[in-house]
Amino acid sequence: MSGDLLPGAKLPTTQALMANYGVTNQTVQRSLAVLKQEGFLIGRAGSGVYVRENPQQAVEPASYMPPSSPGEPHSWVTEAAKRNLRGEARILEVGEARPPAQVRDALGLPENGVAVMRHRLMLLNGQPAELIRSYYPVEIARGTRLADRRRIPGGSPTLLTEMGMPPVEFVDRISVRLPTSEEFVALELPDDVPVLRTFRIVFTVERRPIEASVLVKAGHVFELEYRLPAR
Structure with missing residues (x-):
């Protein structure tokens, strides 16, 4: 939402997010699921998770x-x-x-x-x-x-x-x-x-x-x- 991650940008790995925010794998997965449901993120099988192409x-x-x-x-x-x-x-x-x-x-x-x-x-x-x-x-x-x-x-x-x-x-x-x-x-x-x-x-x-x-x-x-x- 702040624009720090540009449209189409790939998110850091789960391990990197866990280390950066000091949370568990379960918390990261739940957070990613919420952001996907809200349309901010898109998951691509075998590739990773990306910021949606169309910004707010x-x-x-x-x-x-x-x-x-x-x-x-x-x-x-x-x-x-x-x-x-x-x-x-x-x-x-x-x-x-x-x-x-x-x-x-x-x-x-x-x-x-x-x-x-x-x-x-x-x-x-x-x-x-x-x-x-x-x-x-x-x-x-x-x-x-x-x-x-x-x-x-x-x-x-x-x-x-x-x-x-x-x-x-x-x-x-x-x-x-x-x-x-x-x-x-x-x-x-x-x-x-x-x-x-x-x-x-x-x-x-x-x-x-x-x-x-x-x-x-x-x-x-x-x-x-x-x-x-x-x-």
Whole structure:
């Protein structure tokens, strides 16, 4: 995790690890098994144990907010390509639903209010990477592509811009917790690995909230990168 062992590097022998850390062979083997399960190490029969080739990925949330250029795919796809990965989205559910209280408050909905919800599983190289539930006020989403189960060309920022409500600001609230059963299965997580949960509110230039999303990523695979302007 610190980068002392580079991606693809071979680990020292079991004897060397025992001597370096002052532990027994059993402790070394258990530790290696945990790191393999979490995806940090890969064992190669007859060769040894190696650090996985793909290091923890740094994701810059701000890069996903601007609308895509004409004819370009969703920013999840283009940003993945910059990291030499194949990004895709799998739509799990679309429809009107009563959102959680946190979403209701963010969108200014009444207690029994409903919103249009889009639930997607995002993949990198065919592997589950992120679960996203996005909610939109029904007065702007009903009857539009936001309420359609099909993919949105260029993603929601592009569609909202075309609808005259370009997203210009977002607020992220980030927390770390253990996954729910649904997240554990959908993201194919190892045991005892936490998730990064981001609660995001998107605003127009008039500070009108037009989208609230809950994004869940595997904590051992991703880290978040934010760039702030110098004062």
